[in-house]
Amino acid sequence: MINLYTVVGVVAVAVLLVVMGLLAMQVGGVAIRSASLTYEIGTLELADTALLPGVPVTVTVNNELLSGGGSSVLLLRLPTGSVTVGDVELGELEAGVFRVVVPCDSVVPAGATGLAARLVLVDHTTQAVLAQSEQLQLLPPGPDCLFGG
Amino acid sequence: MSDVFSLPPGVAFGVIAFLLSLLPAGLFIWLWYLRRHDRPVPIPTVAGAFLAGLALVWPAFKLEGWASQLWQRVSPATAHNFIGAVLPLQTPLDIFLPALGTFVIVATVEEGLRYIVLRLWMVRSRTTDQVFDGLVIGIAVGLGFATVENTLYFLELFAQGSFDTLVFVFFLRFLISTLAHVSFGGLMGTLLARGVLDLWRPRSFYVMAWLVPWSLHGLYDLLLSLDRAVYAVLVLVPALAVLMSWTMRRDFFTVARMNGSVLVQPQVPDTRRAQVMRKFFERWESPWNVQAPWLRERRIRYTFLRELEREYHD
Numbered sequence: 001m002i003n004l005y006t007v008v009g010v011v012a013v014a015v016l017l018v019v020m021g022l023l024a025m026q027v028g029g030v031a032i033r034s035a036s037l038t039y040e041i042g043t044l045e046l047a048d049t050a051l052l053p054g055v056p057v058t059v060t061v062n063n064e065l066l067s068g069g070g071s072s073v074l075l076l077r078l079p080t081g082s083v084t085v086g087d088v089e090l091g092e093l094e095a096g097v098f099r100v101v102v103p104c105d106s107v108v109p110a111g112a113t114g115l116a117a118r119l120v121l122v123d124h125t126t127q128a129v130l131a132q133s134e135q136l137q138l139l140p141p142g143p144d145c146l147f148g149g
Numbered sequence: 150m151s152d153v154f155s156l157p158p159g160v161a162f163g164v165i166a167f168l169l170s171l172l173p174a175g176l177f178i179w180l181w182y183l184r185r186h187d188r189p190v191p192i193p194t195v196a197g198a199f200l201a202g203l204a205l206v207w208p209a210f211k212l213e214g215w216a217s218q219l220w221q222r223v224s225p226a227t228a229h230n231f232i233g234a235v236l237p238l239q240t241p242l243d244i245f246l247p248a249l250g251t252f253v254i255v256a257t258v259e260e261g262l263r264y265i266v267l268r269l270w271m272v273r274s275r276t277t278d279q280v281f282d283g284l285v286i287g288i289a290v291g292l293g294f295a296t297v298e299n300t301l302y303f304l305e306l307f308a309q310g311s312f313d314t315l316v317f318v319f320f321l322r323f324l325i326s327t328l329a330h331v332s333f334g335g336l337m338g339t340l341l342a343r344g345v346l347d348l349w350r351p352r353s354f355y356v357m358a359w360l361v362p363w364s365l366h367g368l369y370d371l372l373l374s375l376d377r378a379v380y381a382v383l384v385l386v387p388a389l390a391v392l393m394s395w396t397m398r399r400d401f402f403t404v405a406r407m408n409g410s411v412l413v414q415p416q417v418p419d420t421r422r423a424q425v426m427r428k429f430f431e432r433w434e435s436p437w438n439v440q441a442p443w444l445r446e447r448r449i450r451y452t453f454l455r456e457l458e459r460e461y462h463d
Contacts, residue, residue, distance in 0.1 A: 010390040013328075017386055020325055021379035041229055079237045116237050127226035129235055 042131030044119050050137045051076075051117065053102045054144030059119065061096050061131055072130055074100055075120045078138065088121065102138075104145030167300045174199070174292040174327070188402075188418050190285045194276045198286045201266050202293020202334070206301075209259050209294075216254045233374035247374045252367035260333065260363045263290060267338055268355075271345040275409050279418065280342045280401040284392070287338015291330035298330075299323050325382060329369055332388035333362040339395055346405035348413065 045060040059074075072093065074085040085100050092098035100119075117138040121131040221228040229235060230246035231254065238244060267287060271277055277286065302322060337358050344354030365388055372381035395401060403415035433452045438445040 009393055010386075013389050013393075014386045017325075017328065017382040017389075018379060020321055021382035023321055041232065077235060077237060077239070079239060081239060118236060120235055123225070128221075129226075129229040132235055135236065 041129055042121070044121060044131050044133040046119070046133060046136065049134070050139055051102050051119075052139045052144075053141045054104045055142060056099050056101045058097060058099050059133075061093060061098075061121070071124045073122050073124055075122055076102060076138070077118045077120045077132075078115060082120070085119070087124070104141045167296070169299075169303070169323070171296055172323070174296050188279070188420060190282045191276050194274070194282075195285060195289045198270070198289035199293040199296075201270070202263075202290040202295075202330075203297050205259075205262050205266060205290070205294055206297040209262055210301075212258045212262075213254060216258070220250075233376075236376055238375070244371075244375065248367070248371050251370035251374060252363075255370050256363050256367035259294070260337070260359070260366050263294070263334060263337060263362075264341075264359055266290065267334075267341050268345075268358075271338075271341050277342060277345075278404050278406040280339060280346060280403075280405070281396070283338040283340075283342020283345075284335050284395060284401070285338070287334040287336070287341070288331050289334075290338070291332075291334025292327065294334070295327040295330035299326060302326075325378075325385075328382075328385055328389065329366075332385050332392060333366050335392045336365070336388060337362045339392075339401070346411055346415075348411055 043062045045062060046057055048057070051057065071090055072088050074088050076083045076085050083103065085102055088098055088100075115138040117136050119133040119136065120129060122128065123130055217228070217231045220231055227246050231250040234243050234247045267283075267290060270286065271283060277283060299322065340354050340358035340361065344351040344358060347354060365384060369381050369384045372378070372384065400415075402418055404418050405412055405415040407416075430449050430453070433449045434445070435448065438448060
């Protein structure tokens with residue numbers, strides 16, 4: 001027979017877990033599975049969480065492992081597919097900072113606004129994922145695209 | 150004499166991290182173990198199970214590391230899936246490949262090692278004689294594992310210099326990860342104890358003891374790697390609910406093994422309260438009905454009640 005205290009306890013634990021889960025999703029970083037990782041993905045940091053096609057953005061690479069590799073490609077990963085943003089040279093990786101411009105054409109489907117996206121740095125030869133950004137919001141092309149600024 | 154003893158920063162943070170990691174372990178041991186006053190599992194047994202959990206982390210991480218390196222060698226383009234999917238998801242493969250990492254590598258290695266240790270423990274143990282003991286031992290092993298894992302995670306975050314969210318993430322992860330290992334370990338320990346202490350159909354319990362924690366662990370890790378922490382913790386809710394309901398099951402407290410042999414008919418445990426009662430009623434024992442416990446009990450009851458009545462009327 002189920003005890004009232006058990007029911008109250010289960011409900012309390014369930015509420016606690018959901019609250020913790022929501023907090024974890026807001027804060028981020030909890031998704032890292034274990035400390036046994038031999039494969040490390042670096043982080044790409046941007047000043048803003050919104051990306052406007054046609055406008056240059058500065059990307060900071062946060063991974064010491066990247067400096068030992070070769071050249072790489074920066075991709076814009078969307079739910080519908082990936083778009084090549086540009087090549088990133090070894091020197092830029094070693095400096096830890098580089099500037100890119102999200103291409104104007106055929107990035108955001110017509111009528112779609114606020115598309116979830118991430119910048120992903122991929123090794124040129126092996127196609128291994130080297131680093132990725134947090135979730136970004138891809139805005140529709142701005143005036144730089146429309147007027148060729 | 151006034152010299153201050155100081156540790157190198159790395160060692161000091163390691164010690165702090167380990168002590169902090171013990172907090173949830175202490176809480177759960179208090180909740181699940183100390184509240185049980187009658188016939189508790191001996192403290193050395195619980196401590197041994199906790200230490201076994203601590204020791205399991207090293208082989209688990211070694212095996213996972215080798216698996217990850219192998220994956221990197223075979224397919225560098227997909228090796229990142231071992232630590233999580235690249236988001237946003239685009240194709241079903243973006244879920245399948247991380248699932249391969251979580252179910253086939255992580256859950257198999259961690260639950261597999263825990264299964265081997267717990268099964269050997271249960272079969273050979275002379276102190277594990279109730280199903281509930283299996284639950285306590287399973288939880289202790291899970292807590293040991295979570296303690297080391299959390300300590301290493303703390304040190305990793307510290308090395309990355311993520312100080313801004315360090316404390317917050319640390320405590321969130323501590324609670325979630327500890328609850329996860331408590332659930333998986335508790336379920337496995339209980340089901341294994343049922344298998345070991347069951348004479349008639351142990352195989353089904355052995356299979357369940359592997360399948361249930363393995364599938365929950367794989368799913369929990371997969372959801373975390375897909376950045377779905379809320380759903381991941383929801384996986385733990387039914388597991389914890391089942392564990393909590395099992396603490397109320399009286400049949401889990403029957404003594405099913407004595408001197409290392411499984412009993413055909415489990416016995417009601419001899420609790421401290423029962424021992425006190427027996428001692429109290431000893432004075433009304435009489436030699437003539439020693440071989441007839443039903444008569445003896447009736448006689449004791451009547452004598453006791455008669456004395457109570459006499460006392461009341463006086």
